[in-house]
Amino acid sequence: MSELEHRRHRREKRYRRLLVLYPKDHRREHVEEMVCVLLAAAADDTLARAPKPVAWAVRFGQDTADSADLIAGAARIRSRLAANRIKRSRWYSRTVRDPQWSDALAVVSVVAPLLLVVAALAEFSIPQVAASFVTGHAHLRIDTFVSLSDLPLASGAPAVVVLAFLRLRQGAALAAVAVAIGLVGAEAGPALAGYASPAVAFSILLACTAAAALQLSPGPERGLALLTRRGAVWVGVGGVILGGFSVGGNAWFGYPNPQAGFTSFNSEVAGLPADLLIAVVLVGVAAFCLRTPVSRRILALLAVPVIPYAFLWQEKLAGDLVGAPGGASSVIPSSILLLYVPPLILACLIVAGTRLARRRGTGRARRMGSPRTPAGPRGAVRA
Amino acid sequence: MQEPTFLILTALAAGAQHGYGIMIDVARISDGRVRLRAGTLYAALDRLKSDGLVSSDKEEIVDGRLRRYYKITDEGTQELSAEVGRLRANTAAAAARLGLAGGTA
Numbered sequence: 001m002s003e004l005e006h007r008r009h010r011r012e013k014r015y016r017r018l019l020v021l022y023p024k025d026h027r028r029e030h031v032e033e034m035v036c037v038l039l040a041a042a043a044d045d046t047l048a049r050a051p052k053p054v055a056w057a058v059r060f061g062q063d064t065a066d067s068a069d070l071i072a073g074a075a076r077i078r079s080r081l082a083a084n085r086i087k088r089s090r091w092y093s094r095t096v097r098d099p100q101w102s103d104a105l106a107v108v109s110v111v112a113p114l115l116l117v118v119a120a121l122a123e124f125s126i127p128q129v130a131a132s133f134v135t136g137h138a139h140l141r142i143d144t145f146v147s148l149s150d151l152p153l154a155s156g157a158p159a160v161v162v163l164a165f166l167r168l169r170q171g172a173a174l175a176a177v178a179v180a181i182g183l184v185g186a187e188a189g190p191a192l193a194g195y196a197s198p199a200v201a202f203s204i205l206l207a208c209t210a211a212a213a214l215q216l217s218p219g220p221e222r223g224l225a226l227l228t229r230r231g232a233v234w235v236g237v238g239g240v241i242l243g244g245f246s247v248g249g250n251a252w253f254g255y256p257n258p259q260a261g262f263t264s265f266n267s268e269v270a271g272l273p274a275d276l277l278i279a280v281v282l283v284g285v286a287a288f289c290l291r292t293p294v295s296r297r298i299l300a301l302l303a304v305p306v307i308p309y310a311f312l313w314q315e316k317l318a319g320d321l322v323g324a325p326g327g328a329s330s331v332i333p334s335s336i337l338l339l340y341v342p343p344l345i346l347a348c349l350i351v352a353g354t355r356l357a358r359r360r361g362t363g364r365a366r367r368m369g370s371p372r373t374p375a376g377p378r379g380a381v382r383a
Numbered sequence: 384m385q386e387p388t389f390l391i392l393t394a395l396a397a398g399a400q401h402g403y404g405i406m407i408d409v410a411r412i413s414d415g416r417v418r419l420r421a422g423t424l425y426a427a428l429d430r431l432k433s434d435g436l437v438s439s440d441k442e443e444i445v446d447g448r449l450r451r452y453y454k455i456t457d458e459g460t461q462e463l464s465a466e467v468g469r470l471r472a473n474t475a476a477a478a479a480r481l482g483l484a485g486g487t488a
Contacts, residue, residue, distance in 0.1 A: 030425055036448040037402040038421045066420055073422025077429050084433075 008039060011063070015039075018067055021074035023081060038066060104297030105217030107226050111235050111302065112210035113161045113172070116179070119203045120157035123150045152182025153203055160210060164220045176211035180204050205305035213301070226294070234285055282306075300351050384466045387427055390417055392436065392455055392463040399440040399454040402428075428453060436462055 015038050019031050042062065086092050156179030163172035187200045217223065227235065289299035387409070394400060394408035406419050419427075431437040436459035440452035455463070 026425075026429060030429075030451075032449040033402055033451050034421050034425055036450065037406065037424070040403045041406060041421065066422070069420035069422035071422070073426040076426040080430060080433075 008042075011042060012039060014063070014067070015070070018070045018074075021071060023074075023078060026077055038070075041066075100293045101297055102218060103222070103226055103294045104301060105213045106219065106223035107231075107294070107298050108209060108223070108301045109164065109169075109213035109217045110220045110223035110227060111298070112206055112213055112305075113157070113164050113176070113220075114235065115305075116153075116157040116176070116203070116206055116210055117161055119199075119206060120153045122199075123154055149186035152179050152186055156182060156207070160207075160214075164214060167219070167221070169214050169219050173211045173214040176207045176214060180207035180211065183207065202305050205307075209301060209305050231295075234288065296353070384462070386417060387419060387423060388431065389463070389466060391419075391424070391427055391431065392459055392466075395437060395453060395455040396460065396463060399452040401450045401452050405453070431459070435459075 012035055015035055016031070019027060019034060022031070042059075156175055159175045160172050160179065163169075163175055183200055183204045187204075214220075286299060289295040390409045390412055391405060393412055394405050397408075400408060402421070402424060406421075406424060409417055409419050428437060432439070436456055437453050438456050440454040442449060442451045444450070
């Protein structure tokens with residue numbers, strides 16, 4: 001075997017090893033012709049007379065580029081097949097293709113990025129300062145210190161909103177995923193040390209919800225078209241309440257307090273009245289969201305990130321009731337089960353209820369012999 | 384339509400070609416600017432086939448190796464024509480705004 005043949009043989013073996021990355025069906029159909037094309041494109045013959053170092057450098061560059069291209073090609077084909085499989089799945093046709101879920105996701109693709117910005121502002125205590133100014137309970141200052149753990153949310157949240165409104169939906173979804181990954185990375189240390197923060201969990205879940213809504217929905221334009229003026233007002237009020245009157249991003253990391261020991265709620269702004277206001281507004285938003293099929297689905301989607309936030313609020317309420325922030329309360333016991341389970345059950349009930357209503361609606365439409373009409377803009381989010 | 388897709392369809396618009404032939408033709412059409420590699424080419428062909436824009440034609444064995452030819456479908460021809468129309472309109476608009484004589488660069 002000549003040197004040229006030996007080299008071609010080695011190259012072919014390397015290509016065949018990389019072609020294993022391709023899906024089985026694709027391999028069966030194309031592997032032989034791909035090897036043929038790869039070998040034909042290799043510049044072995046033309047390099048025969050080139051100086052040895054030049055030939056080696058050219059071959060090395062070509063092999064590296066071909067290998068990277070084969071890996072990228074396999075990834076592209078596999079991701080396309082996976083996307084097609086999801087699109088054909090029952091779950092996809094019942095949720096994303098369902099007009100009511102699609103509309104709910106579109107509204108969430110507007111609301112979740114905006115709430116993410118509120119969460120980012122809360123990192124600097126900005127909504128809390130505004131709230132304490134309004135309530136006259138001004139003991140908070142804007143926190144201008146940006147630590148490394150603040151960066152994913154502080155820089156990522158505005159990026160998500162800007163990309164979403166520039167109609168770069170996939171870019172916005174990727175930015176939201178990056179925020180979630182960044183927050184997980186930044187908070188992994190404290191979480192492992194036992195300081196897992198529900199406020200950070202809220203931001204992480206919210207970023208994931210925003211990414212899913214941006215990726216799966218028709219987009220924020222559809223969401224804005226569905227959000228009526230009253231709906232937009234409720235979204236704004238909900239955001240301000242969550243970000244302003246409740247506790248923000250850094251709330252879980254307390255500071256030593258000579259009177260009360262280790263205080264966890266350094267962002268508390270207005271005590272019990274604000275807690276009650278938060279409860280009234282959240283219950284009001286939830287009650288209004290129960291009115292239409294689309295808004296029920298929005299509630300179910302947004303219930304996911306709010307679950308850990310509710311835990312913070314309960315801790316705060318418990319502290320307010322006994323007068324010591326962060327302290328245990330005999331009136332409302334501070335328990336993870338108590339706070340996580342009811343919203344979870346509520347979210348499950350909402351999902352089950354909407355599915356049952358949909359099934360009944362479909363059955364009725366079938367009996368009547370008329371197709372089910374999708375929710376229009378007016379019937380969507382009448383909060 | 385992405386540029387490699389446009390160039391692959393353009394290469395096949397003249398007649399059926401095998402993979403290596405498409406690679407050479409694409410480099411020639413783009414004046415050497417776009418050089419497709421096998422991974423990119425077959426990922427694009429796979430997508431174009433599933434979209435119904437390209438189909439497999441004949442197969443032959445050359446030097447003991449399989450050579451499969453690809454051809455553009457009617458749907459692919461329509462898609463390419465539509466893209467040519469879009470590009471032509473955009474080019475004319477750009478040329479008009481630049482004040483280029485005759486609308487050509």
